[in-house]
Amino acid sequence: MTRRQAVATDGAGSAATLSWRRRTAAVGAAVLLAATAACSSGDNGSDDGSGAQASGAQASGAREASPSASPDGKKNADGGGTPRCAAADLTLAVERSPGAADGQDYDLTLKNKTDSACLIKGRPRVFLLGEDGDTIGEAAAPDGRAGETVTLQPLTRAHATLHTADEGGDDGTGDGSCWARPHSLKVYPPGTGKALVAQSDQPRVCGGLFTVTALKW
Numbered sequence: 551m552t553r554r555q556a557v558a559t560d561g562a563g564s565a566a567t568l569s570w571r572r573r574t575a576a577v578g579a580a581v582l583l584a585a586t587a588a589c590s591s592g593d594n595g596s597d598d599g600s601g602a603q604a605s606g607a608q609a610s611g612a613r614e615a616s617p618s619a620s621p622d623g624k625k626n627a628d629g630g631g632t633p634r635c636a637a638a639d640l641t642l643a644v645e646r647s648p649g650a651a652d653g654q655d656y657d658l659t660l661k662n663k664t665d666s667a668c669l670i671k672g673r674p675r676v677f678l679l680g681e682d683g684d685t686i687g688e689a690a691a692p693d694g695r696a697g698e699t700v701t702l703q704p705l706t707r708a709h710a711t712l713h714t715a716d717e718g719g720d721d722g723t724g725d726g727s728c729w730a731r732p733h734s735l736k737v738y739p740p741g742t743g744k745a746l747v748a749q750s751d752q753p754r755v756c757g758g759l760f761t762v763t764a765l766k767w
Contacts, residue, residue, distance in 0.1 A: 635660075635668035635702060637744035642737050644712070644750050656712040656753045660739055660746075660765065662702035670708055671699040672740030673764045678732035678755065679747070685736075687729045687755055690762035697764025708765040715757030728756040740765070 640660045647655040676690040
Protein backbone atom coordinates (compact mmCIF):
# COMPACT_ATOMS: atom_id res chain seq x y z
CA MET A 551 0.00 0.00 0.00
CA THR A 552 1.30 3.42 -0.88
CA ARG A 553 1.61 6.18 1.63
CA ARG A 554 -1.28 8.08 0.04
CA GLN A 555 -3.48 5.03 0.25
CA ALA A 556 -2.59 4.53 3.91
CA VAL A 557 -3.41 8.12 4.72
CA ALA A 558 -6.73 7.80 2.93
CA THR A 559 -7.52 4.63 4.81
CA ASP A 560 -6.65 6.22 8.14
CA GLY A 561 -8.81 9.24 7.33
CA ALA A 562 -11.80 7.06 6.53
CA GLY A 563 -11.35 5.14 9.77
CA SER A 564 -11.12 8.33 11.76
CA ALA A 565 -14.30 9.67 10.14
CA ALA A 566 -16.18 6.45 10.89
CA THR A 567 -14.96 6.51 14.48
CA LEU A 568 -16.03 10.11 14.87
CA SER A 569 -19.44 9.40 13.41
CA TRP A 570 -19.93 6.44 15.84
CA ARG A 571 -18.90 8.56 18.80
CA ARG A 572 -21.38 11.26 17.82
CA ARG A 573 -24.24 8.75 17.55
CA THR A 574 -23.29 7.24 20.93
CA ALA A 575 -23.20 10.69 22.57
CA ALA A 576 -26.61 11.57 21.08
CA VAL A 577 -28.19 8.36 22.39
CA GLY A 578 -26.64 8.94 25.83
CA ALA A 579 -27.95 12.48 25.92
CA ALA A 580 -31.42 11.28 25.01
CA VAL A 581 -31.35 8.67 27.80
CA LEU A 582 -30.09 11.24 30.31
CA LEU A 583 -32.80 13.72 29.27
CA ALA A 584 -35.52 11.07 29.71
CA ALA A 585 -34.20 10.14 33.16
CA THR A 586 -34.10 13.79 34.18
CA ALA A 587 -37.69 14.28 33.05
CA ALA A 588 -38.82 11.24 35.05
CA CYS A 589 -37.09 12.51 38.17
CA SER A 590 -38.63 15.94 37.70
CA SER A 591 -42.08 14.40 37.42
CA GLY A 592 -41.55 12.55 40.70
CA ASP A 593 -40.32 15.69 42.44
CA ASN A 594 -43.53 17.56 41.50
CA GLY A 595 -45.38 15.35 43.99
CA SER A 596 -48.35 14.49 41.77
CA ASP A 597 -48.49 11.06 43.41
CA ASP A 598 -46.92 11.64 46.82
CA GLY A 599 -48.60 15.01 47.26
CA SER A 600 -52.08 13.76 46.46
CA GLY A 601 -51.52 10.72 48.63
CA ALA A 602 -50.45 12.92 51.55
CA GLN A 603 -53.48 15.14 51.03
CA ALA A 604 -55.80 12.14 50.99
CA SER A 605 -54.22 10.80 54.15
CA GLY A 606 -54.63 14.19 55.78
CA ALA A 607 -58.28 14.36 54.75
CA GLN A 608 -58.90 10.87 56.11
CA ALA A 609 -57.24 11.79 59.39
CA SER A 610 -59.27 14.99 59.58
CA GLY A 611 -62.44 13.07 58.84
CA ALA A 612 -61.60 10.56 61.54
CA ARG A 613 -61.14 13.36 64.04
CA GLU A 614 -64.41 15.02 63.03
CA ALA A 615 -66.29 11.72 63.23
CA SER A 616 -65.06 11.02 66.73
CA PRO A 617 -67.67 11.92 69.39
CA SER A 618 -66.82 14.59 71.89
CA ALA A 619 -65.72 13.20 75.22
CA SER A 620 -65.03 14.81 78.50
CA PRO A 621 -61.66 14.33 80.18
CA ASP A 622 -63.10 11.96 82.79
CA GLY A 623 -64.91 9.84 80.21
CA LYS A 624 -68.46 10.77 81.18
CA LYS A 625 -71.09 10.65 78.46
CA ASN A 626 -72.23 13.90 76.97
CA ALA A 627 -75.85 14.77 77.41
CA ASP A 628 -76.01 17.36 74.62
CA GLY A 629 -73.90 15.58 72.00
CA GLY A 630 -71.29 18.31 72.46
CA GLY A 631 -68.52 19.01 74.94
CA THR A 632 -70.53 19.40 78.16
CA PRO A 633 -70.87 16.13 80.10
CA ARG A 634 -73.88 14.94 82.02
CA CYS A 635 -73.70 15.53 85.77
CA ALA A 636 -72.58 12.47 87.69
CA ALA A 637 -73.52 11.83 91.30
CA ALA A 638 -69.89 12.42 92.30
CA ASP A 639 -70.14 15.97 90.86
CA LEU A 640 -73.02 16.98 93.11
CA THR A 641 -73.97 17.71 96.70
CA LEU A 642 -77.46 17.31 98.13
CA ALA A 643 -79.50 19.50 100.48
CA VAL A 644 -83.18 19.87 101.42
CA GLU A 645 -85.06 22.54 103.38
CA ARG A 646 -88.65 23.50 103.94
CA SER A 647 -90.20 26.06 101.60
CA PRO A 648 -92.62 28.44 103.34
CA GLY A 649 -95.93 29.53 101.95
CA ALA A 650 -97.27 26.36 100.33
CA ALA A 651 -100.98 26.82 99.63
CA ASP A 652 -101.89 23.20 100.33
CA GLY A 653 -99.70 20.84 102.25
CA GLN A 654 -95.96 21.20 102.70
CA ASP A 655 -93.27 21.94 100.09
CA TYR A 656 -89.54 21.26 100.44
CA ASP A 657 -86.73 22.59 98.26
CA LEU A 658 -84.37 19.83 97.17
CA THR A 659 -81.14 21.18 95.66
CA LEU A 660 -78.32 19.53 93.75
CA LYS A 661 -75.17 21.67 93.65
CA ASN A 662 -72.33 21.30 91.16
CA LYS A 663 -69.25 21.14 93.37
CA THR A 664 -66.74 20.80 90.51
CA ASP A 665 -64.92 23.47 88.52
CA SER A 666 -66.56 22.43 85.22
CA ALA A 667 -70.11 22.77 83.89
CA CYS A 668 -72.34 19.72 83.58
CA LEU A 669 -75.85 19.00 82.33
CA ILE A 670 -78.81 17.58 84.23
CA LYS A 671 -82.39 16.89 83.15
CA GLY A 672 -85.44 15.23 84.65
CA ARG A 673 -86.68 14.23 88.08
CA PRO A 674 -84.45 12.78 90.79
CA ARG A 675 -85.51 9.54 92.49
CA VAL A 676 -86.08 10.35 96.14
CA PHE A 677 -86.32 7.97 99.11
CA LEU A 678 -86.64 8.56 102.84
CA LEU A 679 -84.48 6.45 105.13
CA GLY A 680 -84.85 5.57 108.78
CA GLU A 681 -82.03 5.55 111.29
CA ASP A 682 -81.39 1.89 110.48
CA GLY A 683 -80.98 2.73 106.79
CA ASP A 684 -84.21 1.05 105.72
CA THR A 685 -86.53 2.81 103.28
CA ILE A 686 -89.59 4.53 104.74
CA GLY A 687 -92.67 4.22 102.57
CA GLU A 688 -92.29 4.57 98.80
CA ALA A 689 -90.15 6.66 96.49
CA ALA A 690 -91.51 10.11 95.64
CA ALA A 691 -93.97 9.99 92.74
CA PRO A 692 -93.39 12.14 89.61
CA ASP A 693 -95.11 15.51 89.64
CA GLY A 694 -95.49 17.31 86.30
CA ARG A 695 -93.45 17.03 83.14
CA ALA A 696 -89.86 15.85 82.78
CA GLY A 697 -88.55 19.40 82.39
CA GLU A 698 -85.73 20.95 80.36
CA THR A 699 -82.00 20.39 80.40
CA VAL A 700 -80.27 22.49 83.05
CA THR A 701 -76.65 23.58 82.59
CA LEU A 702 -75.05 23.61 86.02
CA GLN A 703 -72.09 25.94 86.09
CA PRO A 704 -69.56 25.43 88.88
CA LEU A 705 -71.07 26.02 92.35
CA THR A 706 -74.60 26.59 90.99
CA ARG A 707 -77.72 24.62 91.99
CA ALA A 708 -80.66 22.91 90.34
CA HIS A 709 -83.91 22.78 92.32
CA ALA A 710 -86.75 20.26 92.63
CA THR A 711 -89.81 20.55 94.84
CA LEU A 712 -90.89 17.79 97.21
CA HIS A 713 -94.54 17.96 98.23
CA THR A 714 -96.62 16.24 100.90
CA ALA A 715 -99.82 16.86 102.88
CA ASP A 716 -100.05 18.76 106.15
CA GLU A 717 -99.36 16.72 109.26
CA GLY A 718 -102.37 18.12 111.11
CA GLY A 719 -102.85 18.07 114.85
CA ASP A 720 -100.88 19.87 117.49
CA ASP A 721 -98.70 16.88 118.30
CA GLY A 722 -97.54 16.42 114.69
CA THR A 723 -99.09 13.01 114.31
CA GLY A 724 -102.19 14.19 112.43
CA ASP A 725 -104.69 11.46 111.85
CA GLY A 726 -102.10 8.74 112.14
CA SER A 727 -101.50 8.53 108.38
CA CYS A 728 -98.01 10.07 108.49
CA TRP A 729 -94.93 8.02 107.82
CA ALA A 730 -92.21 7.78 110.42
CA ARG A 731 -89.95 10.82 110.56
CA PRO A 732 -86.89 10.20 108.37
CA HIS A 733 -83.28 10.18 109.49
CA SER A 734 -81.84 10.90 106.04
CA LEU A 735 -82.73 11.51 102.42
CA LYS A 736 -81.47 9.29 99.59
CA VAL A 737 -81.49 10.80 96.10
CA TYR A 738 -80.50 9.43 92.70
CA PRO A 739 -79.78 12.32 90.30
CA PRO A 740 -81.47 11.73 86.92
CA GLY A 741 -79.39 9.70 84.48
CA THR A 742 -77.19 8.19 87.18
CA GLY A 743 -77.16 4.90 89.05
CA LYS A 744 -75.47 6.23 92.18
CA ALA A 745 -77.19 7.90 95.10
CA LEU A 746 -76.46 10.89 97.28
CA VAL A 747 -77.41 10.74 100.95
CA ALA A 748 -77.95 13.73 103.24
CA GLN A 749 -78.97 13.58 106.87
CA SER A 750 -82.36 15.23 107.34
CA ASP A 751 -85.58 14.71 109.29
CA GLN A 752 -87.52 16.38 106.46
CA PRO A 753 -89.90 15.87 104.87
CA ARG A 754 -92.27 13.91 107.02
CA VAL A 755 -94.76 12.45 104.58
CA CYS A 756 -98.45 12.56 105.50
CA GLY A 757 -101.68 11.64 103.80
CA GLY A 758 -99.89 9.15 101.56
CA LEU A 759 -98.82 12.10 99.37
CA PHE A 760 -95.13 12.34 98.37
CA THR A 761 -94.18 13.85 95.01
CA VAL A 762 -91.14 15.38 93.30
CA THR A 763 -90.92 17.81 90.34
CA ALA A 764 -88.34 17.97 87.59
CA LEU A 765 -85.15 19.90 88.28
CA LYS A 766 -84.95 23.53 87.22
CA TRP A 767 -83.09 26.73 88.10
